[in-house]
Amino acid sequence: MSTNIDSEEIISIGDLSKELGITTRTLRYWEEVGIIETVDRSDGATRGYTPYYVRRIKFIMKLKELGLTIKEMQDLNSVYGEAKQTDRMVPQLIDVLDSHISKIDEKIARLASLKADIAEYRQKMVNKLNSKTKADK
Template structure:
């Protein structure tokens, strides 16, 4: 548990992590992050590892993982199953890469269709201006 001097309340943790207090509460509801203690008046107090966890969650979200998937990884991490956590992360990242590759292929197809339509539009415009 964090000592009283190193404990962060939810507002301080939110500021340091660059998220809202509501986000931290929501992540708490999902079991992604937990306070280490309760302070005066029931205030949530977090240790320094909470900041690392929030940053990790943010990185995983930026990679396209859902909060449910992040929760799976967190549970594996909490159990200390580092090899299992890495295997899960590898699987999830592989899935994301496949999804991104499919999206890129779709976007490239769309870009080609737009180029063709634009060329057609320019030809029509050129003929209209010539008349």
């Protein structure tokens, strides 16, 4: 259910959760930890979101998809601040993303090493099986 308050379209928490494919509990949690906000509805009813807040929520969803933690999102929101200055937040976001890229590179290296170890051990087992089969003949 959308309403129009002060000429801005407001979408309810239920409608937004359906539209974005996330639970109302997730939205409430993000609000509790301070990474999103809602608008106060004049009738005191359910939470509502303006298009600005919907864009912010989509941004949070993207950050979550990229692997950022709640703490990292809280820090970014803190830098973004009351002044809503994106240019203050972007350099920190770049640093966080660089850190995530480094962590992923480390994981890839560990997995590549593990894959090589598994392949080597597998080959040893194949060789052992083949030599046992030849000895049994």
